[in-house]
Amino acid sequence: MLDGTPILKLFTRPRVARMESLDPVATQERLLLSFLRTARDTRFGRAHGFDAIRGVRDFQARVPLRRYEDFWRDWWQTDFPVLRDVTWPGLVPYFALSSGTTSGTTKYIPVTAAQMAANQGAGLDTLAWHLAAHPRSRPFAGLSFMLGGSTALQDLAPGVRGGDLSGIATVEIPRLLRGRAWPPDTIALTPDWDAKLAALAERTPREAVRVLTGTPSWLLMLLHRMARDGAPPFPHLELLIHGGAAWAPYRDRFGPLLPPGCSTREVYPASEGFCAIQDRGEGEGMRLVLDRGCFFEFVPVEELDTPDPTRHWAATIETGVDYAIVLTTNAGLHAYVVGDVVRFVDRRPPRLLMTGRTAWTMSAFGEHLTGEEIATALDRLGIPIAEWCCGPEFVGELGRHRLVLETEAPLDGLAARLDAALAALNEDYAAHRKGGQLLPPELVAVPPGRFTEWMRARGKLGGQHKVPRVIADPARFAEAVAGLA
Template sequence: MLDGTPLIRAWSRRRIASLARIDPAATQQDLLLRLLARARETRFGRAHGFATIRDVASFQARVPLRRYEAFWEEWWKQDYPILRDITWPGRMPYIALSSGTTAGRTKRLPVSAAMMRANRGATFDILAWHLHHHPASRPLDGRALMLGGSTALDLIGPGVRAGDLSGIVAHEAPLAIRPWLWPPERLALMPDWDSKIAALAMTTPRPAIRLLSGTPSWLLMLLDRMAEAPGAPPFPRLELLIHGGVAWPPYRARIAPYLPPGCMTREVYAASEGFIAIADRGDGEGLRLNLDRGVFYEFVPLGELDRPNPTRHWAATIETGIDYAVVMTTVSGLHAYIIGDVVRFIDRSPPRLLLTGRTAWTLSAFGEHLQGHEVVAALEAACEALRIVPAEWCCGPEFRGAQGRHHFLLEATGQAEALATLLDQGLMGANAGYAAHRRDGQMLAPRVTLLPPGRFEGWMRATGQLGGQHKVPHIIADPARFAAAAALLAPAAALLLTPRQEGPPP
């Protein structure tokens, strides 16, 4: 097979030089105005006066923030699946079905041809940053294994197909690059995840794989299946592992033994709504915002998100160290759309961020108002102190009479009671509201249940969410939904009482 690396190496040097000169605010405002110009004759554009918007401030004054539910009910539902000239000009050729792990629902998100071109450009940017830091690497001297869900798309209307984003990406892959891609169509179309993993383990040309990408949890499943002997990496010539979708630290140590010497890892932040950021430096040094790939970004301080008139920051006004809800306006016809993610910037120019959680990752069944990143940090610190390595985990509220507590379910071995004690201490140190509820006796100490290996995999299989873009929901705020999950994950530790029906205390 032809080594494609030289074909992209010269372009990569030019691209990195161009990114070094970019002005974040000017680039983003220019992109926004071009998006509005293209969408001004759509139904949404006419309703919001796109034709007269000349800057970011006037856009923010004219276009209110919306979540998915509002877009669906107000703009898409009536005409679905033929979304023509509604929020973006022309007919939407694709509908991406998002896994919706946080709220337990499937979203139907329009994907335009322009968005697919923007996403392809961002994919090449990954290679550009890799070659910038490792110029001798040859990641295209072989095949790229893209581990995703089934690439099968359903024809749901004239010229409109729906399915996983990975299937849309495969359908849109240019003929020129398909010789470098694996798996072939007959494997990529397989809907059953277990059968697909087994087939990949048997048929993948292991020495040919130079690039591997996917969600860490599902990559680990494939690597486990393909491991033939300790110390023998399944892909001996692998040069680059691209990961995203879930936090990397819990998987880093478990995946490392499967990587050959010299293999690099690079994190990406991609969503069904758009390709948001790429690690332009080393592991853990933040992800650089993609400023010119089809998306205009706004950032709302998390504490203001549900206020009538929240502050809407953008590239010109962001600050470091603040948790922001991400808002996007895109070439797929999303406008001031709250995607549900929470980020924190560590640099302003260029904007470089950390993904810290979801807007729905809040535990407040008892009025404690714990943020998702506080839960994650406390759990990671407690596990590190006790040398516990959880494979997967989730947590949620459970009730015991007039009191309540948080129940953590971890696929791990260790001391559950000691872990619960350290978790309690970490949460009290991180959140004054939680500490007050614990001191006042309104809340009990957390409960920890340790599970055997494979329990979360079985749960995801039983709920039809194994593989692809589905992810284990780490924080389940709804008591009834968490009770149902806990009953499947830990039947021997089933909740003693059903959740109360009244709302949380103030």
């Protein structure tokens, strides 16, 4: 295969210089105003006076925060699946089907041609940052392998299709890149995850793969299946792009499966828009994609459900604060609460870490325990844990947290250590434990592969589906525990 990296560098070199020179505040406000001009004659734009908006402050005064359920009920449900000039001009050609890890409700997220172009640009930006750090790398000397869900799309209406976001992305791959993309449709369209993995393991040209992209848990499953005699399955792999789940629990497990010199780079691509890319070293945060398809706002998590939450943006963000991320996009989402929680490590340029989900907070007993705190406490136990899930249980009038851990390590004494770690991380948890309202946590071990079987039974295996870490509703958690037993 002809090495297309020299041609790629003709784009990436000036693009990196451009991204380095962007003023975050001016760039973001300019992008917002361009979206509002484009959408001003839509039903939503007229209802919110887009014509009269002159800046971010005007926008925040006129357009309230909304979650998916609000958009669905008030703007999309009546006309779905034919959304024409509702929140974005023209006909929405695609809907990305996204099932929330905490609610379990299937969401239909609008995807427009403008958004797909922005996503493709952000994908090239990821390669640009990689080449800036590794100028001798040759990512276009072979295949780029994207491990996603089934690329099969369903016809929802004439000119409107829905399915996994990776399927939409596959349909929209530019012609010039199709010869470098893997897998082919004959495999990518396979709906059964196990059959798809088997086909990939058998038919993927191992020597040709230079770039691998996907969610860590599913990538790990593929690499384990393809590994032979302990050797990395892709000997010439130069870049692994991962997103959708915290990397730290997986890092060491990927080590033996990657060839020497292979780089890893984290990205933050949501169904609603491509948000951020790791531009520096691991753990140094992901840089906001400032000039593509998203205008970003950030609301302190504790204010999210208050009557008048503070809405920060590039001009006012602070480091070290947990924010709920809010997007306005070129797919017709306006002040849309995504459900993710982020924390900035830099302001100029804005770099963030993903720290969880807005629903990844348990307060069934007033403890306000976050998924990040649970993950940190589990890490302090120092035992290998492949997957985990946590939720509340009532024991008579009292409550406790049960954690289901996929591990072969003995659990003797670990519940007390976890209890102490959670108390050290969370004052509310400590107070409720001391006051007697909260019992010590209970740990339950399940054998390797049990979470995979559970996800398979729920029809959530592979692609962009992720194991729900925190299930705050006791009834739903009880169902999950029964399924994992």
